[in-house]
Amino acid sequence: MKSPLRVPLVLTSVAMLVSGCSLMNAKPPVPDDWTPRGSVSALVAFAPGGGSDRSARVIAQGLNELHAGFDVNVENKEGGSGAVGWASFLSEKGNGNALLVAETALNTLPLAYDVPFTYRDFTPLVMFAQDSRMVVARKDAPYDTCADLVEASRKKPVKTGSSGKTGADSLVIAEFKKNGGRFSVVPYGSTGEVLTGLLGGQIDVAPASAAAAKPYLQSGDFKALCTLTDKRYKDPVLGKVPTAKEQGLDAQVTVWRGVLAPGGIAEPQRRYWIKAINKAMKSRTYRDYIKNDLLIPADLSGQKFADYLDAYDRQMKEVYR
Known part of the structure; x- marks a missing residue:
């Protein structure tokens, strides 16, 4: 006859083991004064030399000119009209040392093709410019x-x-x-x-x-x-x-350009990057970029940028019906 204490003891041991493993694997909370250190990637889902690449290099230069203890490096992952790069960025979930410089196709691509992401999978930081055609x-x-x-x-x-x-x-x-x-x-x-x-x-x-x-x-x-x-x-x-x-034509095209972070980053990380990008947008590099590329300056941060993306997505759904 089995001991009546054996099952409770086993369950208690398993619970302690699982709890211990969870504590070992748990990530420490991100402190309120979090700052990035070392290398920060800025992903562009298009080839070097295009408008998205140029905007990413302008933002990266502006951030690096802050001399805040990190170095932003632009990384190009082209293919599939942006699908390859944006799909790869899903793997950065929770990483505060990764940025994504993107544009309008982040809204429109998932409306036209079966891809594993939408703009909602990422964290909106700052919309820094608008363009047209x-x-x-x-x-x-x-x-x-x-x-x-x-x-x-x-x-x-x-x-x-x-x-x-x-x-x-x-x-x-x-x-x-x-x-x-x-x-x-x-x-x-x-x-x-x-x-x-x-x-x-x-x-x-x-x-x-x-x-x-x-x-x-x-x-x-x-x-x-x-x-x-x-x-x-x-x-x-x-x-x-x-x-x-x-x-007499009912025709207008507005293209947004902005910086996003991976999904799941901590609030201190989101706040830091919004503040840093806004500082970078005060640089001469950014001002010259807006002037020389004939862009419309924009400054929508955090929730305002997120709300803009939601409204823009509804507009694009009408276009791609």
């Missing part, structure tokens, strides 16, 4: 405005380029389709490749960032058909280009 054509193109372009495309699809299937270029095409336009799309790896394709006659028109398109407008190789901004650019060259809305 304009549409350019070769100087001898048979249309002078975006209204002309949409009208011509109704008769015969116009060939355009797009850098990414769910990025800013795709949003321009979606806006024009909403206005009755028809387009055949040639995929490219970057805005630079799209503009090279236009220059070589491979496509008829190209959506592009204002900073990328401006040199071609100044050289006379391209003409601007419209911008997808709310108001005209405050620029001697681009200020002459009307918006799509001025041409």
Whole structure:
């Protein structure tokens, strides 16, 4: 006959063992005065040289100029229109020494494809800039405005380029389709490749960032058909280009750029990075970046950035219905 005490004793021993293992594996709480130390990665899910990469290097330089005991290094993990890099960032959950510099496609990619993440898997820190797009054509193109372009495309699809299937270029095409336009799309790896394709006659028109398109407008190789901004650019060259809305088209594209952290970081870590990024945005490097890249400065931090992403996601769901 078994001892009546044996089962309770065994259960007590197991409970003590599990409790001991839990204590051994438990992470110490993050102190309120937490600061990063050593190397901090800033992930970009696109190739070097593009708009996302440039913005990441500007933010990294601004943070490093704080001389706060850490060194931010940009890491590029391209592929799948951002999917490869953003999926890999899931593994950084809880890591306060990792940052993600991202943009609009973080909202749009999960709406169009089956990927293992959404923007909600990460921690919004600071939205530091907004961007838009304009549409350019070769100087001898048979249309002078975006209204002309949409009208011509109704008769015969116009060939355009797009850098990414769910990025800013795709949003321009979606806006024009909403206005009755028809387009055949040639995929490219970057805005630079799209503009090279236009220059070589491979496509008829190209959506592009204002900073990328401006040199071609100044050289006379391209003409601007419209911008997808709310108001005209405050620029001697681009200020002459009307918006799509001025041409009677219900079309506008806004691209956000921001910094996020992994999901599951501690509140002191979130607070630290928001404060540090806001300091970095006061640097000359950041101010020159906004001016030279013809961007709209933005400063939405923490919950305000999170609320913006929620609202933007609802807007994008309408686009990708």
